[in-house]
Amino acid sequence: MKINLIETGQFRLDGGAMFGVVPKTLWERAYDPGDDKNRIPLQARILLIQTGNKNILIDTGNGTKFDEKKKSIYDINFETSLPNNFLAPYGLRPDQITDVILTHLHFDHCGGATHIENGKVVPSFPNAKYYVQREQYNHALNPTMKDTASYFQENYVPLKENGMLELLDGDGEILTGVSAITVDGHTPKMQMIKINDGVNTFLYIADLIPTSAHIPLPYILAYDNYPLTTLKEKGKLLPIIVENNWTVIFEHDNFVPAGKIIYDETKRTYKLGEKQTL
């Protein structure tokens, strides 16, 4: 099994929204302080897992279905977000992708799942089976007023209409060596993806810990629907990550793609250990 990290492009979100109740005087020591609009640079980092005759994607980046206004609000690069372009270095075309696992249906995770062709929204990976948790899909059809701005129906409804979407029910193995661990604080049934390549274990942690600056317990996104649930979920998961020496992959960190997490006994906090590039 070969795991490749693919950067589908930098985009920007509000720094305050990304760090919740943590004041900027603290988070700007841990991450880029942002531009003149207080937007911090984030990466839409996805995974390409090549195993046997399968080419599996985990998440798809922002995609290219934004009008000019949204494109400029989020500072999205269409060139790097195009599947043809980000797959080319691996000698692959979109029609060679066999499986696409979506952690959840916020646009920065599944925007690339579909694209516009001859004025119609179509699946970007025509031969793939797509996977998402059933509860997340149902939530995405009817989001809360708090998170409705992150859900665009054209990113996932066409997958269902084309019979390409498999809805999952809870934790467990999705494909050989690739399993789901679900959490509910960010949005109902977001699935983090645990990958075992036979030697090491990797955790693609999605928006539970979007950047390495979000490792300490109170660093929680203001976007989260249920921040206290997120706090509990981080409290439960971090010791397991440390104990088992898993490599964590940070989907949105513009500077640190992956690394180990350690517990600092003196400061009584979890923090980034050794950085990794895979």
Ligand SMILES: [Zn+2]
């Ligand atoms: Zn999200």
